[in-house]
Amino acid sequence: MKEEVVIGLEIHIQLMTKAKMFCQCSTNYIGKEPNTNTCPVCLGLPGSLPVLNRKVLEFAIRTAVALNCKINQVSRFHRKNYFYPDLPKAYQISQYDIPLGINGYMEISLPESKEKHRIRITRVHIEEDAGKLVHEGDIASSSHSLVDYNRCGIPLAEIVTEPDFCSPEEARIFLVKLRSIVQHLGVCDGNMEEGSMRCDANISLRDAKTGALGTKAEIKNMNSFKAVKKALQFEVDRQKKLLAEGEKIVQETRHWDESKNVTVSMRSKEEAHDYRYFPEPDLLPLKVDLKMIDKIRKNLPELPEARRMRFIKDYQISEYDAEILISSKELGDYYEKAASSYSNRKVLSNWIMGELIHYLNEEKIGIDDSPVSPEKLVGMLKLMDEGVISGKMAKDVFEKMFKTGKDASQIVKESGITQITDENELFKVIDNVIKENPKSVDDFNKGKEKALNFLVGQVMRYTKGRAKPDFVFEAIKQRIKK
Numbered sequence: 001m002k003e004e005v006v007i008g009l010e011i012h013i014q015l016m017t018k019a020k021m022f023c024q025c026s027t028n029y030i031g032k033e034p035n036t037n038t039c040p041v042c043l044g045l046p047g048s049l050p051v052l053n054r055k056v057l058e059f060a061i062r063t064a065v066a067l068n069c070k071i072n073q074v075s076r077f078h079r080k081n082y083f084y085p086d087l088p089k090a091y092q093i094s095q096y097d098i099p100l101g102i103n104g105y106m107e108i109s110l111p112e113s114k115e116k117h118r119i120r121i122t123r124v125h126i127e128e129d130a131g132k133l134v135h136e137g138d139i140a141s142s143s144h145s146l147v148d149y150n151r152c153g154i155p156l157a158e159i160v161t162e163p164d165f166c167s168p169e170e171a172r173i174f175l176v177k178l179r180s181i182v183q184h185l186g187v188c189d190g191n192m193e194e195g196s197m198r199c200d201a202n203i204s205l206r207d208a209k210t211g212a213l214g215t216k217a218e219i220k221n222m223n224s225f226k227a228v229k230k231a232l233q234f235e236v237d238r239q240k241k242l243l244a245e246g247e248k249i250v251q252e253t254r255h256w257d258e259s260k261n262v263t264v265s266m267r268s269k270e271e272a273h274d275y276r277y278f279p280e281p282d283l284l285p286l287k288v289d290l291k292m293i294d295k296i297r298k299n300l301p302e303l304p305e306a307r308r309m310r311f312i313k314d315y316q317i318s319e320y321d322a323e324i325l326i327s328s329k330e331l332g333d334y335y336e337k338a339a340s341s342y343s344n345r346k347v348l349s350n351w352i353m354g355e356l357i358h359y360l361n362e363e364k365i366g367i368d369d370s371p372v373s374p375e376k377l378v379g380m381l382k383l384m385d386e387g388v389i390s391g392k393m394a395k396d397v398f399e400k401m402f403k404t405g406k407d408a409s410q411i412v413k414e415s416g417i418t419q420i421t422d423e424n425e426l427f428k429v430i431d432n433v434i435k436e437n438p439k440s441v442d443d444f445n446k447g448k449e450k451a452l453n454f455l456v457g458q459v460m461r462y463t464k465g466r467a468k469p470d471f472v473f474e475a476i477k478q479r480i481k482k
């Protein structure tokens with residue numbers, strides 16, 4: 001049987017409101033003493049009542065509208081019941097049969113085709129987050145686990161796609177774009193490593209001939225785009241192998257083990273009826289008036305797609321460069337800040353996409369914390385344009401800037417790595433090199449072009465790389481040409 005890959009994603013994004021979803025507690029819980037960022041509402045103490053934070057609604061509508069969803073003017077909350085120690089109420093307030101947004105889509109472009117691929121968005125709904133279990137030491141041998149409720153009640157938007165992806169790479173491209181969209185919307189920081197954006201991936205194989213969908217597995221616990229792709233690829237191979245052996249795929253939830261690069265079975269998948277959903281009696285149906293939706297729609301900020309087009313038009317950079325630069329809000333902001341005071345936009349994007357991203361990745365630093373600010377990068381590029389440092393020296397200077405946070409002119413001053421701009425000084429070295437290498441001069445005049453490179457190399461050696469190679473090349477040629 002020939003199979004096709006079928007993938008659908010469920011993504012949770014943490015909404016960056018100041019207060020939690022149904023109480024006044026702060027959403028800023030990172031680094032706080034466990035269980036101090038709580039109140040009777042988010043702990044679910046008897047007698048406490050939830051009140052919806054209007055900002056949560058606004059952020060979720062913004063997200064749904066940006067994903068081309070229809071907004072249900074009346075939606076409602078349901079209780080999703082399950083027992084787990086990180087859930088003090090033993091239910092999560094979520095949305096079920098009538099979510100806030102439905103029937104949207106997002107378009108992604110795949111590198112190998114010119115056409116856009118439309119991914120349908122099934123729904124966007126809002127729900128509260130649970131707390132966190134803290135396992136001390138090795139889970140298997142530890143006698144107990146601790147629970148921290150600080151995250152309880154943090155607002156989430158859940159975005160569910162139709163099973164429209166045909167490959168793990170498509171799923172990855174979608175996630176990168178989605179992250180950029182929510183960052184541009186200002187609703188979520190999109191940090192997968194820290195869990196403010198989380199993705200569950202559903203995957204099955206379909207019989208290419210009949211088109212009949214296969215049984216799917218759900219994979220959890222991937223905390224980077226790369227991990228999502230790797231986990232899905234692993235699952236494709238695993239499922240193909242099972243089918244080839246005549247086995248059946250069981251519907252289950254699988255856990256991605258990053259250290260072993262495998263998925264392992266966690267549990268059989270719950271069915272909706274396991275959750276005993278029922279309408280949340282403590283909250284009224286959620287009514288949104290058209291005016292609010294219109295206002296949000298009108299005030300949507302510039303989204304990545306529009307920004308990409310603007311970059312190509314205004315900065316005259318390639319589609320490829322623009323695509324990378326808008327792939328995160330901060331990266332785009334960094335570029336624009338630098339571009340406002342530097343006119344060679346192509347050189348600028350090369351340095352950002354090359355050196356800067358390289359060092360940021362190596363040191364695992366986000367661009368907002370880059371030791372080289374846009375201003376400092378521009379300062380260095382200007383030294384290069386003025387001929388104070390060569391392109392090659394610039395790479396060293398950049399590395400020093402990154403490691404020390406100093407600006408380029410300071411580094412150049414301290415280490416003396418400037419190009420020799422005094423031509424007389426250069427001519428002295430050049431004449432010496434010519435005198436010392438009569439054979440090379442002779443070779444050149446007999447037609448051996450390579451001999452000239454050797455002489456240039458000698459000048460570079462004497463000047464410790466501080467001469468301008470083009471200048472030296474021309475100067476030697478002039479002097480020795482018969």
Ligand code: ADP
Binds near residue numbers: 213272
């Ligand atoms: P469940 O009831 O198991 O939660 P849903 O129909 O609600 O399943 O779908 C959950 C997610 O799984 C969605 O993102 C959907 O696109 C995806 N999905 C559904 N069926 C399949 C399938 N056969 N293969 C891959 N993904 C699927």
Ligand code: ZN
Binds near residue numbers: 024043
């Ligand atoms: Zn609270």
Ligand code: MG
């Ligand atoms: Mg479902």
